[in-house]
Amino acid sequence: MTIEISNESGVAVDETVLLRLMEHNFAELHVSPDADVAILMVDEGAMESLHVQWMDEPGPTDVLSFPMDELRPGTEDQPTPPGLLGDIVLCPQVAETQAIAAKHSTMDEMVMLTTHGLLHLLGFDHAEPDEEREMFSLQKDLIIGFQAAERRRRRA
Numbered sequence: 001m002t003i004e005i006s007n008e009s010g011v012a013v014d015e016t017v018l019l020r021l022m023e024h025n026f027a028e029l030h031v032s033p034d035a036d037v038a039i040l041m042v043d044e045g046a047m048e049s050l051h052v053q054w055m056d057e058p059g060p061t062d063v064l065s066f067p068m069d070e071l072r073p074g075t076e077d078q079p080t081p082p083g084l085l086g087d088i089v090l091c092p093q094v095a096e097t098q099a100i101a102a103k104h105s106t107m108d109e110m111v112m113l114t115t116h117g118l119l120h121l122l123g124f125d126h127a128e129p130d131e132e133r134e135m136f137s138l139q140k141d142l143i144i145g146f147q148a149a150e151r152r153r154r155r156a
Helices: 015-028 044-055 092-102 106-121 129-155
Strands: 002-007 035-041 063-067 083-090
Touching: 002 015, 015 035, 015 106, 015 129, 035 106, 044 063, 044 092, 063 106, 083 106, 092 106, 106 129
Parallel strands: 002 035, 035 083
Antiparallel strands: 063 083
């Protein structure tokens, strides 16, 4: 598994947490250990440019996902085949603003956004109410599981 993380945002982000998060989520979603994903953190200006270019919407957003090989979650018996999942682009500045509004840490927001971006790479969407329920329920379960794993790791 190759998880490439690049921070061009100018904001310090604990990349090791995002790496552990992705490893956790890959395992939970039965994604092949030979799947590749890139996480890029950019500033508000770069994110706004991407948001306009790809979504035709003004202003910076929090996360964008760019799927490549259209991989889907696997099962314990049949993991996702190897391939290129795609790119997740995050904007820590927008995440920080959202974290303040949600009354949690910026890192908690980054964990949520990264998980959200990964689910988009794996074909999940939230355009329709039933899709939204499925995606956000899975997102919540993944984050709760990751937080529990992090607590166990800190105690060890």
